Amino acid sequence: MKHAVSYELLKTDNRTKARRGRVHTPHGTIETPVFMPVGTAATVKAMRPEQVKEMGAQIILSNTYHLYLRPGHEIVREAGGLHKFMNWDRAILTDSGGFQVFSLGALRKITEEGVEFRSHIDGSKHMLSPEKSMEIQNALGSDIMMAFDECAPYPADRDYVKNSLERTTRWLKRCKDYHKDIERQSLFGIMQGGMYKDLRYESAMQVVDLDLPGYAIGGLSVGEPKELMLDVLDDCVDYLPKEKARYLMGVGSPDYLFEGVERGVDMFDCVLPTRIARHGMAMTSYGRVNIKNAKYERDFETLDPECDCYTCRNYSKAYLRHLYKCDEMLSAMLLSNHNLHFLVNMMGNIRKAIEEDRFLEYKNEFYTKYGRF
Amino acid sequence: MKHAVSYELLKTDNRTKARRGRVHTPHGTIETPVFMPVGTAATVKAMRPEQVKEMGAQIILSNTYHLYLRPGHEIVREAGGLHKFMNWDRAILTDSGGFQVFSLGALRKITEEGVEFRSHIDGSKHMLSPEKSMEIQNALGSDIMMAFDECAPYPADRDYVKNSLERTTRWLKRCKDYHKDIERQSLFGIMQGGMYKDLRYESAMQVVDLDLPGYAIGGLSVGEPKELMLDVLDDCVDYLPKEKARYLMGVGSPDYLFEGVERGVDMFDCVLPTRIARHGMAMTSYGRVNIKNAKYERDFETLDPECDCYTCRNYSKAYLRHLYKCDEMLSAMLLSNHNLHFLVNMMGNIRKAIEEDRFLEYKNEFYTKYGRF
Numbered sequence: 076m077k078h079a080v081s082y083e084l085l086k087t088d089n090r091t092k093a094r095r096g097r098v099h100t101p102h103g104t105i106e107t108p109v110f111m112p113v114g115t116a117a118t119v120k121a122m123r124p125e126q127v128k129e130m131g132a133q134i135i136l137s138n139t140y141h142l143y144l145r146p147g148h149e150i151v152r153e154a155g156g157l158h159k160f161m162n163w164d165r166a167i168l169t170d171s172g173g174f175q176v177f178s179l180g181a182l183r184k185i186t187e188e189g190v191e192f193r194s195h196i197d198g199s200k201h202m203l204s205p206e207k208s209m210e211i212q213n214a215l216g217s218d219i220m221m222a223f224d225e226c227a228p229y230p231a232d233r234d235y236v237k238n239s240l241e242r243t244t245r246w247l248k249r250c251k252d253y254h255k256d257i258e259r260q261s262l263f264g265i266m267q268g269g270m271y272k273d274l275r276y277e278s279a280m281q282v283v284d285l286d287l288p289g290y291a292i293g294g295l296s297v298g299e300p301k302e303l304m305l306d307v308l309d310d311c312v313d314y315l316p317k318e319k320a321r322y323l324m325g326v327g328s329p330d331y332l333f334e335g336v337e338r339g340v341d342m343f344d345c346v347l348p349t350r351i352a353r354h355g356m357a358m359t360s361y362g363r364v365n366i367k368n369a370k371y372e373r374d375f376e377t378l379d380p381e382c383d384c385y386t387c388r389n390y391s392k393a394y395l396r397h398l399y400k401c402d403e404m405l406s407a408m409l410l411s412n413h414n415l416h417f418l419v420n421m422m423g424n425i426r427k428a429i430e431e432d433r434f435l436e437y438k439n440e441f442y443t444k445y446g447r448f
Numbered sequence: 449m450k451h452a453v454s455y456e457l458l459k460t461d462n463r464t465k466a467r468r469g470r471v472h473t474p475h476g477t478i479e480t481p482v483f484m485p486v487g488t489a490a491t492v493k494a495m496r497p498e499q500v501k502e503m504g505a506q507i508i509l510s511n512t513y514h515l516y517l518r519p520g521h522e523i524v525r526e527a528g529g530l531h532k533f534m535n536w537d538r539a540i541l542t543d544s545g546g547f548q549v550f551s552l553g554a555l556r557k558i559t560e561e562g563v564e565f566r567s568h569i570d571g572s573k574h575m576l577s578p579e580k581s582m583e584i585q586n587a588l589g590s591d592i593m594m595a596f597d598e599c600a601p602y603p604a605d606r607d608y609v610k611n612s613l614e615r616t617t618r619w620l621k622r623c624k625d626y627h628k629d630i631e632r633q634s635l636f637g638i639m640q641g642g643m644y645k646d647l648r649y650e651s652a653m654q655v656v657d658l659d660l661p662g663y664a665i666g667g668l669s670v671g672e673p674k675e676l677m678l679d680v681l682d683d684c685v686d687y688l689p690k691e692k693a694r695y696l697m698g699v700g701s702p703d704y705l706f707e708g709v710e711r712g713v714d715m716f717d718c719v720l721p722t723r724i725a726r727h728g729m730a731m732t733s734y735g736r737v738n739i740k741n742a743k744y745e746r747d748f749e750t751l752d753p754e755c756d757c758y759t760c761r762n763y764s765k766a767y768l769r770h771l772y773k774c775d776e777m778l779s780a781m782l783l784s785n786h787n788l789h790f791l792v793n794m795m796g797n798i799r800k801a802i803e804e805d806r807f808l809e810y811k812n813e814f815y816t817k818y819g820r821f
Contacts, residue, residue, distance in 0.1 A: 398491060
């Protein structure tokens with residue numbers, strides 16, 4: 076049986092581990108490295124799906140925890156699946172719900188069976204387990220499903236992390252056993268192990284052994300220093316097979332994307348571009364812009380002279396500031412559009428740079444203009 | 449000197465006062481009767497301007513009071529005018545700020561000079577007068593500017609209304625005297641007179657005497673019973689010249705639009721379609737839909753089977769309900785789009801019906817499906 080999703084390696088950078096590849100899915104081919112906009116509740120916030128496509132986004136991420144609670148996965152199934160429900164015909168990746176249960180749910184109780192929790196919306200009691208997460212993701216019909224894992228906090232002691240990663244592996248096996256239709260949807264495994272490199276290695280060996288079409292690196296960017304994160308990431312990638320897709324979860328600032336690509340990561344997702352947009356923040360080629368700033372009151376230039384997105388083609392900073400100050404929805408709509416376009420476009424430039432053997436030059440050029448992190 | 453704006457009467461209905469015409473402006477010709485979407489703070493809420501154009505809107509209304517306070521008319525002037533500032537290249541009508549000073553401003557003090565008030569945003573003290581209103585609207589560069597008037601409340605005694613309408617006329621003369629560039633922007637007068645038909649006649653004679661390109665009927669739909677409003681409106685229209693545009697301010701429910709057109713009104717505006725959209729309410733060919741209703745939880749049909757708007761082409765009621773329940777911006781975006789499209793499309797049907805001598809038949813057909821009001 077053919078897996079729904081497969082990875083194709085096109086080229087590896089001559090000086091770094093950066094690689095240019097493709098992820099083939101039932102809803103189109105994704106050129107990698109790729110940034111995936113997040114559509115938590117079956118909508119990329121403040122965007123029409125056509126606008127997300129227009130800027131070149133090839134795949135979005137949606138959240139199992141949120142869709143399970145609202146509207147309920149059975150309703151999405153009855154609607155004909157998530158693609159149809161939300162009017163998005165390109166690829167979708169769904170997370171497992173595990174991370175949200177820990178970060179949003181209340182009164183969590185973890186057992187070998189799964190996690191009992193209360194909804195952050197109405198306090199109702201629920202249970203998520205590997206089987207339940209698969210059942211939900213099967214109903215959603217995403218192209219890539221993530222395994223139900225436990226993401227250890229930072230800091231956490233070695234014993235805790237070791238037990239946690241071993242349970243994550245047992246849960247991954249249960250996910251794989253439950254998921255039947257591998258030609259329609261693919262399951263990605265998640266490596267854990269906290270900041271302990273030997274545990275990362277142990278986790279990698281266990282999940283890779285299950286021969287899945289892709290692997291995520293979980294449990295990074297959870298509060299640890301950036302240097303530590305990058306150091307651990309560097310090793311994590313080495314433990315993963317070259318012929319499978321690699322996904323670094325929840326990372327989306329420009330510097331982390333560059334550093335992740337340089338270390339061999341193919342896929343990224345983050346709410347950052349749309350979240351900061353709603354707070355009046357823009358990513359531009361010359362660094363972050365806080366549109367609330369009084370200095371933009373009479374600034375009739377566009378947000379980013381190097382950007383050709385809808386927002387930058389049509390509006391001035393003075394107008395964007397005005398919209399934000401008036402709490403107008405168009406503010407979030409235009410800034411979300413710009414920020415997503417910025418990252419999607421940046422990833423396109425990164426792919427081109429890898430193809431042309433000038434990834435490090437592009438990275439350096441970008442950092443010089445964008446400013447220090 | 450030629451006025452910037454002129455009205456062309458194409459046809460009058462054979463059985464009613466409904467009329468088919470055109471308003472020519474520096475930013476295009478408007479087919480009338482017309483509904484004007486409202487873009488209070490230089491944005492039609494939750495809509496990109498292209499989307500407002502796409503559905504066939506020919507002119508929008510923007511608010512002088514709001515733009516004077518934020519971002520300030522001088523900033524809009526420096527931006528190159530309101531059209532450029534907000535990226536809207538079709539016609540714009542601005543109100544005078546008078547109505548908002550009364551409805552939103554605090555600590556109002558009316559004198560012959562104008563109205564002193566405090567901002568509803570920061571409590572700062574301001575003065576609006578006929579001259580100031582013209583200065584602001586000149587800076588905004590709208591195609592149609594409204595005279596600075598006093599809108600009498602309902603109920604109000606005869607003396608109050610008489611004094612008020614006479615002051616409105618004196619203020620109108622001051623507006624006309626202040627406004628110089630009549631080839632760039634046109635000033636419309638506003639008739640007042642409350643519910644007193646003889647005072648309406650008196651007001652009409654005074655404002656018509658100033659020979660402006662269009663006249664608005666103010667002070668209606670301010671809390672009076674519908675029957676009284678329609679009865680007074682019926683007479684008001686008779687007092688206005690046939691060769692000038694007629695505008696009924698602040699009216700936008702489907703039934704009021706039909707009744708207004710039947711009585712000879714050419715132009716309407718209202719925040720209703722976008723405001724109710726933000727509260728999960730949709731106008732459809734079979735009446736109002738409250739998308740919050742539990743019965744839509746598993747309703748995978750579109751909002752209105754007779755509608756071909758973007759929302760109805762792509763989304764189910766179940767999805768729209770989900771978005772509303774999750775407080776997602778896309779909810780307001782999609783419902784605003786639908787409601788505006790509904791009214792703009794309805795006005796197109798009304799124009800066609802007048803052309804084909806079946807206005808009353810169309811009205812009857814619409815009411816039968818839409819339900820009682």
